[in-house]
Amino acid sequence: MDIKQIQDLIRFVSKSGVNEVSIEQENFKITIKTNQVQTVVNATIPDTGYLPAPQAALLPAAPAPAAAPAPAPAAAPAAEPSNYVTVKSPMIGTFYRSASPEKPLFVNVGDEIKPGTVLCIIEAMKLFNEIESEVSGRIVKVLVDNASPVEYDQPLFLVEPM
Template sequence: MDIKQIQDLIRFVSKSGVNEVSIEQNDFKITIKTNQAPTYVTAGVPPAQPMYEHAPVAASSVPAAIAETAPTVAPVADTSHYITVRSPMIGTFYRSSTPEKPMFVNVGDEIKPGTVLCIIEAMKLFNEIESEVSGRIVKILADNASPVEYDQPLFLVEPI
């Protein structure tokens, strides 16, 4: 079992509400436990999703009845040409390696594949998240030292 499969299994356990999962293979055994009340579910590991994708065209998620009574708001900027960098795991988002050091990237910075964008701490492991695209940082969507979910948008990047 490789690290990607283990991360997928951890995501599955945290989202499904399962209290404990044990897997045993030839020379490998893993048990993942949570502090939640037991819930019994039988399911497979979810398929991996791509970490980068183009941002969807802005669409209203407000129900029609509420939208009719809501005050008119200025149109949202078109983000369809931006690339959304998403979190590959659940953890705590950090913009720098320590509070005293400068941020890895800021709005307006040009990035290329391999550029470290942030760190996500998961289970006391600090994972550097590197860019897989070239472009310019347009917006940082997560707050420093805040928890992030799997597949949560972290950055908007304008391709160059």
């Protein structure tokens, strides 16, 4: 992991409202802790904007492009019927709907799924993690755009249970 990836991770953690993140690889371990109280902020971050480094960061950070705004997709489930199950991201990373641009999408709106069905891939730390369904049902809505960053616990899909 290089310094730019660490700085991006620090920025992402400070914006996500998570109080602590630990990542461990073969010969590398990092823990990022913040002293922030977890809050929900509905704001639009311009794509060209830069954010200062968080005060509670373990390492100094240089400015980098801001992540795509996530509050809009997170607000969508509130307007949906309460009988839907929300499939949430188990990690921070980049959301992909297919294994590669040439391959078909894992799932589409209207598809029936069962436990173990691969719904998407989330790339985190150059590792591609298949996200599998834990419920049976039908995909009602995809809440995240392909190749966009996602936060921990961010809603990804709405599923109508069967």
